[in-house]
Amino acid sequence: MSNTDFVLAIEDLTVSFDGFKAVDALTMYIDKNELRVVIGPNGAGKTTVLDLICGKTKSTSGTIKFKNKELTKLPEHEIVRAGVGRKFQTPSIYENLTVYQNLEVSYPVGRSVWGSLTFKRTTALQKQVYKIAAEVLLTEHLQMEAALLSHGQKQWLEIGMLLMQDPELLMLDEPVAGMSAKERDQTAELLNRICKNRSVLVIEHDMEFVKKIAHKVTVLHQGKILAEGSMEKVQADEKVIEVYLGH
Amino acid sequence: MKSLSDKLLGGKQGAVGLAILALLLFVVFPLWLDLFRLGLLGKYVTYAFVAVSLVLLWGNGGILSLGQGMFFGLGGYCMAMFLKLEASDPVSTKIQTTPGIPDFMDWNQLTEIPWFWIPFKSLPLTLLLVLVVPTLLAFTIGYAMFKRRVGGVYFAIITQAIALILSILIVGQQGYTGGVNGITDLKTMMGWDIRTESAKYILYFANAGLLIGCMLLARYILTSKFGMLLLAMRDKEERVRFSGYDVSNFKIFIFCVAAMISAIGGAMFTLQIGFMSPSFVGIVPSIEMVIFAAVGGRMSLIGAVYGTLLVNFGKTVFSETFPELWLFLMGGLFIAVVMFFPDGLAGIYEKYAKKFDIAGVVSKYVSKVSKKASKMIGEII
Numbered sequence: 001m002s003n004t005d006f007v008l009a010i011e012d013l014t015v016s017f018d019g020f021k022a023v024d025a026l027t028m029y030i031d032k033n034e035l036r037v038v039i040g041p042n043g044a045g046k047t048t049v050l051d052l053i054c055g056k057t058k059s060t061s062g063t064i065k066f067k068n069k070e071l072t073k074l075p076e077h078e079i080v081r082a083g084v085g086r087k088f089q090t091p092s093i094y095e096n097l098t099v100y101q102n103l104e105v106s107y108p109v110g111r112s113v114w115g116s117l118t119f120k121r122t123t124a125l126q127k128q129v130y131k132i133a134a135e136v137l138l139t140e141h142l143q144m145e146a147a148l149l150s151h152g153q154k155q156w157l158e159i160g161m162l163l164m165q166d167p168e169l170l171m172l173d174e175p176v177a178g179m180s181a182k183e184r185d186q187t188a189e190l191l192n193r194i195c196k197n198r199s200v201l202v203i204e205h206d207m208e209f210v211k212k213i214a215h216k217v218t219v220l221h222q223g224k225i226l227a228e229g230s231m232e233k234v235q236a237d238e239k240v241i242e243v244y245l246g247h
Numbered sequence: 248m249k250s251l252s253d254k255l256l257g258g259k260q261g262a263v264g265l266a267i268l269a270l271l272l273f274v275v276f277p278l279w280l281d282l283f284r285l286g287l288l289g290k291y292v293t294y295a296f297v298a299v300s301l302v303l304l305w306g307n308g309g310i311l312s313l314g315q316g317m318f319f320g321l322g323g324y325c326m327a328m329f330l331k332l333e334a335s336d337p338v339s340t341k342i343q344t345t346p347g348i349p350d351f352m353d354w355n356q357l358t359e360i361p362w363f364w365i366p367f368k369s370l371p372l373t374l375l376l377v378l379v380v381p382t383l384l385a386f387t388i389g390y391a392m393f394k395r396r397v398g399g400v401y402f403a404i405i406t407q408a409i410a411l412i413l414s415i416l417i418v419g420q421q422g423y424t425g426g427v428n429g430i431t432d433l434k435t436m437m438g439w440d441i442r443t444e445s446a447k448y449i450l451y452f453a454n455a456g457l458l459i460g461c462m463l464l465a466r467y468i469l470t471s472k473f474g475m476l477l478l479a480m481r482d483k484e485e486r487v488r489f490s491g492y493d494v495s496n497f498k499i500f501i502f503c504v505a506a507m508i509s510a511i512g513g514a515m516f517t518l519q520i521g522f523m524s525p526s527f528v529g530i531v532p533s534i535e536m537v538i539f540a541a542v543g544g545r546m547s548l549i550g551a552v553y554g555t556l557l558v559n560f561g562k563t564v565f566s567e568t569f570p571e572l573w574l575f576l577m578g579g580l581f582i583a584v585v586m587f588f589p590d591g592l593a594g595i596y597e598k599y600a601k602k603f604d605i606a607g608v609v610s611k612y613v614s615k616v617s618k619k620a621s622k623m624i625g626e627i628i
Contacts, residue, residue: 080491119472
């Protein structure tokens, strides 16, 4: 299959670390405006899949097509510029900068050396920062140094930084890890809001949270897909219960 | 939105700080110090260029280069080669076997000027090469390192090794470089004697002016989006990369800018002191310059300049009285600063002096005085 309507088409993707196949002939498609959740036991290869898509890890074989554009050969920054944003597992923000600056740095204008030297702070940028800050519930903390935010707020800030780039595919690695119950609910609402005009790929362990957000769930096990479908279907799957949900 | 002047001066606080430094360099020191002491100060000011470059590179970019001495030295050597060629005219070198070439070449049985010395016959070309040669070297090193994502300690060690290699190369190639003695006996620049008192004053002021210019350039870079990205890269390089930036290009650029600023300092050193030698290229000067920046405050352009001046002043005073103890003292100073005052003098100022808002008081006082003065002038008229 060459060209598709899918936002992301992963076919026969394999990565081998010294013979150990962390991801093994994986094939997966993500639709426009879909919110997909990938679950699976530890070591299933979930984070590795995100690493492969965003270029952090190079694949051994297989293809990853984003809007029919091959990603496997592109350097990381070009993949981002193509429209793929990725949030890391531990909140990865610039602690020394203010919340406002964190968002401003992520604005996708002035990305070259020269562009950043001649970059002017426009009202469009300002508007975008305020809009995103409101989206991720950080309006009151814009002038605060990011290091002083709570853990949950840092997670939101990183999501906000990605939203500044307005990616067509947003990948989130355990976005609610370490969050309080209330923060989890707020994050679920946030994700349901932001997947309106983009595709979102989420890795998560918290099944309650997954139920709230997932359109479709993919279960990974030992680098392969064990099951895929709606939450109910996956939860009823005997293989899934055995390797993952059972204990 | 920030205006250009704000970007260059770094707001009111920065402008006042810079004005005070300029006042010291241009008015207070020249009036206060005799020519000998002023010459020493001029030498320290040339080191301050390197400290400023390290604030950009290390303080803000988190890239520790332990080889800034090689850029300082290369800038200095480029300038020295021009001056040496001018000093080696056939008349003053007529006792040599081959008149008209630098003395050390004659001692090493060279009979003509090597090809890479020829561009240094021209002053405009020399001034260009002072900037271009160190920047090209920095680009080559930077490209090789940063594209391969070499960073942190590894980068520091490699720059140190390259600085060592360069100094060994210069010492070893005596016929082409003047060897361990360096390039000495520099006399005139385009017929203008650089050893006279008036020349020394002119060069001192040119040097101070260039330093302020470099600081403005550095400030512009730091207040632009580039500066914010430097801080971001220092903190979370991966996040910057996965926000769509080609991190290596930014690192290469700032490494090149730092090399160029250091080279200007080196060229001014040669002009003021009248020689250049490999002892300014190797590991020891490179590390000393990191200490200057650390003591002054690696995040602060102005702090780094004061740090350089103070440490060197200390060096002069202490090494006159306890020459053998100085190195230990300097090492101790570095350890103490890193352990207790990681932001150096500038950090101490931020912490304590800002409480009393010295800069605010000064600027208030200045505006008061100027208001009074204009009122008085108005009354007189």
